[in-house]
Amino acid sequence: MTGTGGIRLAVIGAGSWGTRAHLPNFAKRPDVEVTALVDPRREAVEAAAQQYGVRHIYTDAEQMFQEVGRLDAVVLATPTDTHCRLVRAAVQRGAHVLCEKPLAYTVTEAREMVDALHAANRVGKVGFLFRYSPVVERMRQLVRDGYIGDVQLFESIVLNAQFMNPTAPLHWKMQRARANGGVFVEYGVHSIDLALWFGGPITSVVAHGATLVPARHHDGTNVPVDVDDVSSWIATYASGAEGVFRTGWASLPVGGGGLRVYGTKGSLAWHLDPTTRRSERLLVATVEHPEPRVEFEFAPPYDPATDAGIHPLGLLARYNARLDASFVDDIREGRTSGPTFDDGLAAQRVLAAIRTSLDERRWVDVDET
Numbered sequence: 001m002t003g004t005g006g007i008r009l010a011v012i013g014a015g016s017w018g019t020r021a022h023l024p025n026f027a028k029r030p031d032v033e034v035t036a037l038v039d040p041r042r043e044a045v046e047a048a049a050q051q052y053g054v055r056h057i058y059t060d061a062e063q064m065f066q067e068v069g070r071l072d073a074v075v076l077a078t079p080t081d082t083h084c085r086l087v088r089a090a091v092q093r094g095a096h097v098l099c100e101k102p103l104a105y106t107v108t109e110a111r112e113m114v115d116a117l118h119a120a121n122r123v124g125k126v127g128f129l130f131r132y133s134p135v136v137e138r139m140r141q142l143v144r145d146g147y148i149g150d151v152q153l154f155e156s157i158v159l160n161a162q163f164m165n166p167t168a169p170l171h172w173k174m175q176r177a178r179a180n181g182g183v184f185v186e187y188g189v190h191s192i193d194l195a196l197w198f199g200g201p202i203t204s205v206v207a208h209g210a211t212l213v214p215a216r217h218h219d220g221t222n223v224p225v226d227v228d229d230v231s232s233w234i235a236t237y238a239s240g241a242e243g244v245f246r247t248g249w250a251s252l253p254v255g256g257g258g259l260r261v262y263g264t265k266g267s268l269a270w271h272l273d274p275t276t277r278r279s280e281r282l283l284v285a286t287v288e289h290p291e292p293r294v295e296f297e298f299a300p301p302y303d304p305a306t307d308a309g310i311h312p313l314g315l316l317a318r319y320n321a322r323l324d325a326s327f328v329d330d331i332r333e334g335r336t337s338g339p340t341f342d343d344g345l346a347a348q349r350v351l352a353a354i355r356t357s358l359d360e361r362r363w364v365d366v367d368e369t
C-alpha cells in the first residue's frame with residue numbers, strides 16, 4: 001500500500017460480477033475506499049455508484065487512470081479481451097490488481113501481464129474463487145497430506161442452465177472474438193486452475209465441444225454462435241495421472257457435479273448443491289473404509305443478500321468475499337498469496353491447448369514456454 005489511510009481502490013466493470021460479487025465486499029470495508037467505478041454503460045455505473053457510495057464515476061478507464069489521484073488497487077471485472085490492456089494500465093499507474101478470470105485472451109497476453117506485474121513489484125490476484133471454498137481447501141489439504149496416496153485421476157463436472165433458453169440473447173461470453181471460446185473458457189478455466197492446484201502440471205489435452213444453440217438474437221437479427229455451449233476434455237498430468245472434465249451452460253443440472261480426486265489409498269468428492277448453492281460437502285472413501293462418509297460440511301445460515309432469488313450466488317459469494325479479503329491482506333502485508341498471475345498464466349496455457357484441440361480435433365501438448 002502507498003501513503004497513509006485506507007486503500008484507495010477502483011472497480012472497473014459495473015456488470016453482473018463487478019456489482020453483485022466484488023463491490024459489496026469492498027464498499028463495506030472501513031479500511032478500503034472505493035474511489036472510482038468505471039463502465040461505458042453510464043446508467044449502470046451511476047446506479048451502482050449510488051448504491052455503494054462511490055464518489056467518482058467514469059465511462060472510460062484511461063480517463064479514470066489520469067484523473068483519479070492516488071490509486072492503490074484496481075479490481076477488474078470486464079470482458080476477457082479488455083483484461084491485458086487494462087491490467088497493464090493499472091500496473092503502470094502503480095496499482096495492485098485483482099483481475100477476473102481468465103487472466104487474458106491468449107498466452108502471449110497473459111505472459112505480458114505477468115511480466116508487467118513483476119516488473120512493477122505489485123500484488124496480483126486472479127478470480128479463481130473456488131480455491132476459497134472451505135471444502136475445496138480441506139480437500140486439497142488432505143491430498144497434500146497424502147491421505148488418499150498418489151493422485152491418479154481428477155474429475156470435474158460443471159454444468160448449469162444459464163444459457164439453456166434458446167431465446168436468450170447473444171452474450172459477449174458467446175463470441176470468440178471477445179472470449180476466445182465459450183463455456184470451456186468461462187467455467188472450464190476454474191476447473192483447470194483446481195486441477196493444476198491439486199495435481200501439478202498438465203502436459204497434454206484432447207477436447208470436444210458442441211454449440212447447442214447455433215444462433216442467438218443480437219441487435220435485431222439472429223447471428224451464428226461460434227463457441228461451445230458444452231465441452232469436454234481429457235488431460236494428462238506430468239505425474240502420469242489423468243484428468244477428465246465436462247463443462248456446460250445450456251443443460252439443466254441433475255444429481256450434482258463438482259470435483260472428485262481418486263488416489264492410490266482413497267478418493268475425495270466435493271459436492272456443491274447445484275440449485276440453491278447454499279451448502280457443500282466433502283465425501284471421503286478410503287481403501288480401509290470404502291463406504292463413503294461425509295468428512296466435512298459447510299452450510300452457513302441463510303443470508304438474503306446472497307441466497308435469495310432464482311439464481312443466487314450462494315456460497316460463491318462467500319468464496320469471493322474471502323478472495324477479496326485476501327487481496328486486501330496481501331496488499332497490507334506486502335505478500336502475494338494464490339491464485340497469482342502466474343497461476344492465471346498456467347491455466348491460460350491449458351486453455352490455449354484446449355482451444356487448438358477443439359479447432360484441430362487432435363491431442364495437443366501444453367506449451368510451457
Ligand SMILES: NC(=O)c1ccc[n+]([C@@H]2O[C@H](COP(=O)([O-])OP(=O)(O)OC[C@H]3O[C@@H](n4cnc5c(N)ncnc54)[C@H](O)[C@@H]3O)[C@@H](O)[C@H]2O)c1
Pocket residue numbers: 012013014015016017018038039040041044060061076077078079080082100101102127128129172186
Ligand atoms: N470468478 C467468477 O466466478 C466469475 C463469475 C462471473 C464472471 N466473472 C468474470 O468477471 C468478468 C466480467 O463478467 P460479467 O459476468 O460481470 O460480465 P458482464 O457483461 O455482466 O459485465 C462486464 C461489464 O464490463 C463493462 N465493460 C466492457 N468493456 C469495458 C471497459 N473497457 N472498461 C470498463 N468496463 C467495461 C461492460 O459494460 C459490462 O458492464 C469476466 O472476466 C468474467 O469471466 C468471474
